[in-house]
Amino acid sequence: MSVTDILTLALAAIGVVFMFLAAIGMLKLPDLYTRVHATGKAGTLGITGVLLAVAVHHGDLVAAAKMIALIAFFLLTAPVAAHMLDRAAYLTGVERAPQTVQDDLAGKYDVEQGRLRS
Amino acid sequence: MIVLVLLLTITWMALQSSFTLPDLIVGLAVSYAIVALASRFLSIPFTDGGLGRSRMDSRNYARMTVKWIAFIGFALWSILKANIDVARIVLFRRVADIRPGIIAIPLDVKSDAGITVLANLITLTPGTVSLDVSTDRRTIYIHCIDVQDAHAVREDIKQNFERRVMELLP
Numbered sequence: 684m685s686v687t688d689i690l691t692l693a694l695a696a697i698g699v700v701f702m703f704l705a706a707i708g709m710l711k712l713p714d715l716y717t718r719v720h721a722t723g724k725a726g727t728l729g730i731t732g733v734l735l736a737v738a739v740h741h742g743d744l745v746a747a748a749k750m751i752a753l754i755a756f757f758l759l760t761a762p763v764a765a766h767m768l769d770r771a772a773y774l775t776g777v778e779r780a781p782q783t784v785q786d787d788l789a790g791k792y793d794v795e796q797g798r799l800r801s
Numbered sequence: 802m803i804v805l806v807l808l809l810t811i812t813w814m815a816l817q818s819s820f821t822l823p824d825l826i827v828g829l830a831v832s833y834a835i836v837a838l839a840s841r842f843l844s845i846p847f848t849d850g851g852l853g854r855s856r857m858d859s860r861n862y863a864r865m866t867v868k869w870i871a872f873i874g875f876a877l878w879s880i881l882k883a884n885i886d887v888a889r890i891v892l893f894r895r896v897a898d899i900r901p902g903i904i905a906i907p908l909d910v911k912s913d914a915g916i917t918v919l920a921n922l923i924t925l926t927p928g929t930v931s932l933d934v935s936t937d938r939r940t941i942y943i944h945c946i947d948v949q950d951a952h953a954v955r956e957d958i959k960q961n962f963e964r965r966v967m968e969l970l971p
Binding site for chain 1 (some may be wrong): 811814821822825880881883884886887888890891892896897898899900901902903904905920921923924925928930931932933942944946948951
């Protein structure tokens, strides 16, 4: 096996492991808000690993440039998705896990209008 | 600006329709020069925080470029740490032991771009997801997967993230 192959395998393995962890997190964590942590974060490194593996495997700059662009777009958009999920859940009153210890947002929302009072 | 440089570089390479390393380097150099020369005439809201505050001279431009590169490096490092952190919680913590919570953090960053970057950074980093920003934009609410010490979380975000974002997008 060449160095390129080993590097490709290593990167793909890292990516897949983190995506697998995100999946475990989905099953194991107690409520929507904590699950967003698992998918929003472990997911990003998972995708990054796999895309980098693709770039290394092809070994040319066209592929590398495309993959890096993809990673950049993913890193820019994934947090927005996580944030929107959390916010929508909070506004529609999705229950928090019983072990939740603190909620500085309690009573701050104008639920009718979906606006946050200052 | 760095976004502009990268976009110009990609355009350069696409127009050359050759993606070799020399092309990348030449493209980067040309794009950098174009942005440096043109920055006086561009009022890019993203660079001055939309306040129309400063026209940048080339020295300032170079300094900001270095800062942006350092910032991107810091962000990538934080993302790596965040992933390992969440992986540890998923694998080794008993679900009954984690203490999630929502924490209010006062904001010093004022610009739209600054708040956006900070919120994204918070989401991508260990144990925190941005939830919402108050209408008067003085407070950001974050969901924290494991609150041991709300005060420490607040300080960490203000010292490590907000300070860096402030330097780039006040």
